[in-house]
Amino acid sequence: MANRFFGEVPGVPVGTTFLNRAEVRAALVHLPPISGISGTGAEGADSIVVNGGYEDDQDFGDEIIYTGAGGNNPGSNKQVDDQKINQSGNAGLITSELEGFPVRVVRGFNGDPDHSPTVGYRYDGLYRVADHWSETGLSGFHIWRFRLLRLSTEEAAPYTPVENLPQGNAAPGVTVGVITRIVRSTAVSEWVKKLYDGTCQICGVRLEVPGGLIAEGAHVRALGNPHKGPDEVSNVLCLCPNDHSLFDHGGIYVDDDLTVRDAAGGIVKELMVKPQHKVDLGHLQYHRALWGH
Amino acid sequence: MANRFFGEVPGVPVGTTFLNRAEVRAALVHLPPISGISGTGAEGADSIVVNGGYEDDQDFGDEIIYTGAGGNNPGSNKQVDDQKINQSGNAGLITSELEGFPVRVVRGFNGDPDHSPTVGYRYDGLYRVADHWSETGLSGFHIWRFRLLRLSTEEAAPYTPVENLPQGNAAPGVTVGVITRIVRSTAVSEWVKKLYDGTCQICGVRLEVPGGLIAEGAHVRALGNPHKGPDEVSNVLCLCPNDHSLFDHGGIYVDDDLTVRDAAGGIVKELMVKPQHKVDLGHLQYHRALWGH
Numbered sequence: 013m014a015n016r017f018f019g020e021v022p023g024v025p026v027g028t029t030f031l032n033r034a035e036v037r038a039a040l041v042h043l044p045p046i047s048g049i050s051g052t053g054a055e056g057a058d059s060i061v062v063n064g065g066y067e068d069d070q071d072f073g074d075e076i077i078y079t080g081a082g083g084n085n086p087g088s089n090k091q092v093d094d095q096k097i098n099q100s101g102n103a104g105l106i107t108s109e110l111e112g113f114p115v116r117v118v119r120g121f122n123g124d125p126d127h128s129p130t131v132g133y134r135y136d137g138l139y140r141v142a143d144h145w146s147e148t149g150l151s152g153f154h155i156w157r158f159r160l161l162r163l164s165t166e167e168a169a170p171y172t173p174v175e176n177l178p179q180g181n182a183a184p185g186v187t188v189g190v191i192t193r194i195v196r197s198t199a200v201s202e203w204v205k206k207l208y209d210g211t212c213q214i215c216g217v218r219l220e221v222p223g224g225l226i227a228e229g230a231h232v233r234a235l236g237n238p239h240k241g242p243d244e245v246s247n248v249l250c251l252c253p254n255d256h257s258l259f260d261h262g263g264i265y266v267d268d269d270l271t272v273r274d275a276a277g278g279i280v281k282e283l284m285v286k287p288q289h290k291v292d293l294g295h296l297q298y299h300r301a302l303w304g305h
Numbered sequence: 306m307a308n309r310f311f312g313e314v315p316g317v318p319v320g321t322t323f324l325n326r327a328e329v330r331a332a333l334v335h336l337p338p339i340s341g342i343s344g345t346g347a348e349g350a351d352s353i354v355v356n357g358g359y360e361d362d363q364d365f366g367d368e369i370i371y372t373g374a375g376g377n378n379p380g381s382n383k384q385v386d387d388q389k390i391n392q393s394g395n396a397g398l399i400t401s402e403l404e405g406f407p408v409r410v411v412r413g414f415n416g417d418p419d420h421s422p423t424v425g426y427r428y429d430g431l432y433r434v435a436d437h438w439s440e441t442g443l444s445g446f447h448i449w450r451f452r453l454l455r456l457s458t459e460e461a462a463p464y465t466p467v468e469n470l471p472q473g474n475a476a477p478g479v480t481v482g483v484i485t486r487i488v489r490s491t492a493v494s495e496w497v498k499k500l501y502d503g504t505c506q507i508c509g510v511r512l513e514v515p516g517g518l519i520a521e522g523a524h525v526r527a528l529g530n531p532h533k534g535p536d537e538v539s540n541v542l543c544l545c546p547n548d549h550s551l552f553d554h555g556g557i558y559v560d561d562d563l564t565v566r567d568a569a570g571g572i573v574k575e576l577m578v579k580p581q582h583k584v585d586l587g588h589l590q591y592h593r594a595l596w597g598h
Contacts, residue, residue: 053516053517097515097516098516102516103516103517106515106516106517107516107517109517110514110516110517110518110519111490111495112488112489112490113490164457189489189490190487190488190489190490191486191487191488191489191490191521192485192486192487193484193485193486193487193488193546194483194484194485194486195405195483195484195486196405196482196483196484197404197405197406197482197483197484202404217547219547219550219551219556220556220567220568221403221550221551221554221555221556221568222390222399222554222555222556222568222596223346223390223391223395223396223399223400223403224346224396224399224400224402224403224554225403226403226547226550226551226554226556228484252547253486253546253547253550254510254512254519254545254546254547257512257514257519257546258512258514258519261514261515261517261519262514262515263512263513263514263515263519274513275513275514275515303515
């Protein structure tokens with residue numbers, strides 16, 4: 013982590029413009045001369061360029077659905093091959109997601125006209141990688157997609173106690189991030205958690221703390237763009253935070269016969285479902301497809 | 306959950322003022338005529354009044370360190386007895402914390418002069434209960450404290466699909482909240498997670514997902530007010546989300562001999578610590594004291 017630089021570049025405020033990628037690089041905002049993602053799985057990704065290089069990108073301003081690296085034809089921007097999760101840039105974005113590292117976003121003149129500069133490049137601030145999944149892209153190949161959300165002021169100004177780095181170790185740098193797990197608690201998820209009395213439907217754990225229970229209502233098909241899952245009991249499971257995290261990140265999936273499997277297909281458990289709780293198999297199938305199962 | 310009303314009261318914008326508690330009640334902003342907390346453990350707490358009623362309150366505007374209910378003398382505002390976690394208002398605030406329910410905050414003329422109206426009461430918007438702990442108050446009695454943080458715009462405007470309530474059940478109301486778990490990822494916590502390769506020091510689980518590991522750097526003595534724990538390896542554990550949640554909410558604690566115990570004192574595990582990782586026993590002790598051990 014020592015060499016990669018995360019967060020704001022001192023002296024480069026949001027909105028700074030650049031004539032070309034060489035200027036972006038010289039300003040230390042995004043170092044790779046051509047690649048859209050700067051990063052590796054071991055270090056995380058510190059910056060991306062959004063410039064219409066992938067036909068599947070979607071830009072909503074504060075929210076970006078960004079296509080992973082690989083498999084595209086730079087001439088036509090068409091996908092001509094599958095994308096790999098262990099490709100360096102993709103793995104870097106996953107690390108940044110799991111560690112909460114901030115990602116600098118640079119938009120280029122070829123990007124979505126509503127949010128991009130008309131010429132050159134512009135530094136547009138810090139985003140976090142909220143989640144990722146795979147799908148079949150417009151050209152029929154397997155692609156990875158990353159949802160990036162603009163950091164709030166609180167998140168973008170994290171606690172940075174540089175003076176307290178571990179002693180006697182290779183200096184890990186001053187990388188600082190914030191992992192923000194937002195779990196929407198709806199009337200429906202409250203109902204499901206109550207039905208199971210906070211017991212995880214996957215591992216059966218029931219996490220008691222003084223005054224309450226730790227349990228989460230997990231939407232099988234996620235709410236919001238682009239999944240647009242419904243907030244119905246058929247789409248919600250009562251899970252512990254560990255299994256919820258595993259489920260959301262593709263570490264486990266559930267077959268139609270309710271067998272819970274790990275990413276390699278090994279059997280983990282059977283999903284415990286009460287008769288009153290009709291889980292929609294279509295949603296489980298949608299979730300499996302996100303992770304290539 | 307059917308009767309308690311969470312979130313904004315339609316027609317009552319932030320900043321609305323009231324002459325007295327009767328007017329606050331009539332506007333449905335805070336129903337109890339005298340109590341500072343409106344809520345129960347089963348339903349959660351939907352509103353509080355901050356009005357200097359407890360000598361240990363601290364008001365920083367966007368952050369409030371609020372004293373739980375009970376044990377004080379209304380005449381002098383002094384604590385004259387211990388506070389109980391199962392007291393209705395206290396249990397309500399814990400439920401709101403664990404479920405992510407929004408809490409309406411009303412400030413009164415007796416509160417902190419920097420943040421309170423000079424006369425009457427004022428509705429100051431929605432907050433979330435970020436965490437809670439116990440301590441010995443100024444008068445030497447055991448009190449419960451709750452940290453409330455003003456909700457961001459995103460959090461205060463949650464997804465509310467009222468049309469999709471569970472069919473065939475007692476309507477659970479339209480209660481909606483957002484559980485926001487913010488885990489600060491510092492250089493120090495990265496170092497600790499790397500040392501253990503993402504393995505939880507309490508339960509030994511290692512949560513693998515495609516492209517990475519799910520593990521959290523848990524500060525034993527929390528960063529920030531009022532705990533002011535240091536960001537040093539001696540104050541950080543590598544934990545899975547389940548054990549991190551349990552630890553932060555008093556569901557487990559660690560003895561000086563590294564025995565991990567549940568809230569009732571039962572032995573859960575032994576904390577796994579590598580020789581390179583010197584855990585500061587003073588921080589473990591600080592954490593135990595927060596939960597009365």
